[in-house]
Amino acid sequence: MKQDYFSKRVSVRNYSDKIIPESQLTSIIERAMRAPTCGNMQLYSVILTKDLQKKQRLAELHFNQPAATGCDTILTICADFNRFSKWCKASDAEPCYSNFHSFIMAMTDAVIFTQQIVTIAEQEGIGTCYLGTVNYNASEISDLLDLPRLVVPVASLSLGFPASLEAQPERLPVNAIIHKEKYVDYDEKRVTELFKVKDENPENIHFIKENGKKTLAQVFTDIRYPKNTNESVSESFHRLLDNKGFI
Amino acid sequence: MKQDYFSKRVSVRNYSDKIIPESQLTSIIERAMRAPTCGNMQLYSVILTKDLQKKQRLAELHFNQPAATGCDTILTICADFNRFSKWCKASDAEPCYSNFHSFIMAMTDAVIFTQQIVTIAEQEGIGTCYLGTVNYNASEISDLLDLPRLVVPVASLSLGFPASLEAQPERLPVNAIIHKEKYVDYDEKRVTELFKVKDENPENIHFIKENGKKTLAQVFTDIRYPKNTNESVSESFHRLLDNKGFI
Numbered sequence: 001m002k003q004d005y006f007s008k009r010v011s012v013r014n015y016s017d018k019i020i021p022e023s024q025l026t027s028i029i030e031r032a033m034r035a036p037t038c039g040n041m042q043l044y045s046v047i048l049t050k051d052l053q054k055k056q057r058l059a060e061l062h063f064n065q066p067a068a069t070g071c072d073t074i075l076t077i078c079a080d081f082n083r084f085s086k087w088c089k090a091s092d093a094e095p096c097y098s099n100f101h102s103f104i105m106a107m108t109d110a111v112i113f114t115q116q117i118v119t120i121a122e123q124e125g126i127g128t129c130y131l132g133t134v135n136y137n138a139s140e141i142s143d144l145l146d147l148p149r150l151v152v153p154v155a156s157l158s159l160g161f162p163a164s165l166e167a168q169p170e171r172l173p174v175n176a177i178i179h180k181e182k183y184v185d186y187d188e189k190r191v192t193e194l195f196k197v198k199d200e201n202p203e204n205i206h207f208i209k210e211n212g213k214k215t216l217a218q219v220f221t222d223i224r225y226p227k228n229t230n231e232s233v234s235e236s237f238h239r240l241l242d243n244k245g246f247i
Numbered sequence: 248m249k250q251d252y253f254s255k256r257v258s259v260r261n262y263s264d265k266i267i268p269e270s271q272l273t274s275i276i277e278r279a280m281r282a283p284t285c286g287n288m289q290l291y292s293v294i295l296t297k298d299l300q301k302k303q304r305l306a307e308l309h310f311n312q313p314a315a316t317g318c319d320t321i322l323t324i325c326a327d328f329n330r331f332s333k334w335c336k337a338s339d340a341e342p343c344y345s346n347f348h349s350f351i352m353a354m355t356d357a358v359i360f361t362q363q364i365v366t367i368a369e370q371e372g373i374g375t376c377y378l379g380t381v382n383y384n385a386s387e388i389s390d391l392l393d394l395p396r397l398v399v400p401v402a403s404l405s406l407g408f409p410a411s412l413e414a415q416p417e418r419l420p421v422n423a424i425i426h427k428e429k430y431v432d433y434d435e436k437r438v439t440e441l442f443k444v445k446d447e448n449p450e451n452i453h454f455i456k457e458n459g460k461k462t463l464a465q466v467f468t469d470i471r472y473p474k475n476t477n478e479s480v481s482e483s484f485h486r487l488l489d490n491k492g493f494i
Contacts (some may be wrong), residue, residue: 001274001277001278001450002274002278004278005280006278006281006366006367007277007278007281008281009281011283016422018390018404026320026421026425027248027249027408028249029256029424029425030254030421031248031249031251031459032253032334033419033421033424034253034255034256034415035489036252036362036365036375036376036377038377039379039467039471039472040416040417040418040445041467042418042419042423042424044424045424045425045426045430046424046425046426047426047427047428047429047430048425048426048427049428050427052307052410053426059483069457072364076281078258078430082432082433083423083433083438083441084467086432086433086434086435086438087433087438087439087441087442087464088464088467088468089435089460090261090435090438090460090464091442091446091463091464091465092462092464092465093462093464093465093467093468093469094474095468096468096472096473096474096477097472097477098482099477099478099481100481100485101382101477101478101480101481102481104382104470104484105379105382107354107358108358108401108402110363111354111355111358111362112358112361112377113414114359114360114471115282115283115358115359115363116253116362116366117378118283119253119363119366120253128283129361130283130285132285132286132352135348135351135352145426145430146429146430146431147430148430148432153369154355155355156332168281169287169379170287171280171281171287171289172280172289174273174276174277174280176289176330176360177276177280177291177292177293178273178292178293179292179293179294179295179297179392180295181294181295181296181297181298181301182294182392182393183294183325183340183392183393183394183395183398184393185329185333186329186330186333187333188321188332188333188336188337191334191337192334194330194334195334195337198287199338200452207411214256215338215339215340215341216338217334217335217337217338218339218340218341219340220288220331220335220340221335221341221342221343221403222284222340223339224286225287225343225344225349226288226343227341227343230343230346230348230349231346231348232346233264233348234348237347237348237351238347243328244382
């Protein structure tokens with residue numbers, strides 16, 4: 001594989017005290033706005049959380065993971081059809097974006113925009129980490145940030161200059177991901193072969209023992225992403241989409 | 248604004264006949280797999296469509312937009328909890344990802360991965376364009392590509408070497424997107440001010456006349472993204488999520 005920034009990057013969860021200048025952050029966001037966007041509608045907003053107290057409160061809603069508590073800034077990126085709809089109303093047009101498809105469009109826009117922020121920030125030496133917990137307390141995050149109707153948080157990023165770098169985690173082989181012309185489903189033998197890189201990783205083996213499990217997959221299904229959590233988050237997130245007028 | 252690749256990029260809809268070498272495409276995808284992914288689960292797959300007949304059929308499902316008909320390769324990027332679930336089953340673990348939250352996680356993963364492909368490809372001189380129509384015929388695309396349960400297309404990209412470059416479209420000013428600490432809602436005066444860059448763009452004014460409308464917003468609400476289409480796509484996409492076991 002070609003060695004470049006893309007092949008070498010890692011997420012950063014441990015930040016120094018060095019402050020990200022506001023002008024740099026604005027410049028990153030402004031360039032990220034050049035990322036592709038559906039119909040040039042720019043269906044996203046970003047809330048900057050820098051204030052220490054607000055950051056602590058927001059970090060709590062992300063279960064106080066170190067990436068959230070120790071970063072310079074948390075960005076909450078939202079699927080936003082509010083601004084566009086307000087413009088429609090001000091322009092003698094009837095907005096019609098109170099539906100699920102519009103949410104999916106805006107979420108896609110917002111995630112593309114988020115990943116562009118990640119790439120630009122990282123190429124300028126800033127560390128980033130997605131806070132994958134954004135959906136878990138999305139309603140509480142929405143209240144904390146005063147999000148109106150048709151605005152839903154879909155990605156959270158912590159940003160800061162790196163204090164230390166983690167080793168790159170393993171990835172599946174590329175042929176696990178690529179399908180030529182048609183999806184070729186995985187049988188037991190093939191999936192076992194493809195996931196060997198995970199199952200045989202010494203760190204993962206340690207992780208299995210630490211959690212008292214027999215296999216790495218059990219750590220995922222029983223501890224990290226278990227059924228009851230997935231189902232309750234499904235319910236609360238669906239309710240939020242409903243409350244925000246997207247369903 | 249700093250001038251760099253990110254500030255200058257544009258999507259490409261007009262491609263030359265030059266073929267993208269398969270090794271280059273694989274290398275791009277392999278590096279894109281280093282993008283952040285939820286819990287290192289890599290909840291995505293990518294289907295490559297290069298075969299002329301299949302590309303024509305797939306382009307039809309994207310309403311024969313020129314970016315689809317004239318490109319070298321179409322990538323269909325899917326939210327995929329099938330592979331991970333198969334691994335769970337092969338590892339004495341009970342997968343529990345047949346729910347809406349799991350779809351949202353996998354969709355986020357897939358869109359991050361897609362945008363990483365865009366950035367890497369573009370930095371190597373390949374033009375890309377999102378086919379924003381992926382949700383419109385998602386069920387037909389799913390059938391064409393043999394997608395199994397827990398696999399749903401969420402992004403489509405056309406790729407090819409550029410034959411010509413379009414001018415950069417306008418974007419909102421950066422302060423339209425950024426909210427500091429809390430979301431500050433837009434009143435009519437402010438939204439009108441922020442959208443001036445769109446309303447006063449000569450190309451957009453031409454577009455309004457061409458469509459027999461009074462305002463640019465009406466072109467969006469009445470023609471490009473109208474209520475009946477948004478509602479029928481909402482219904483069909485929701486049905487697909489249901490059929491694929493995500494709801």
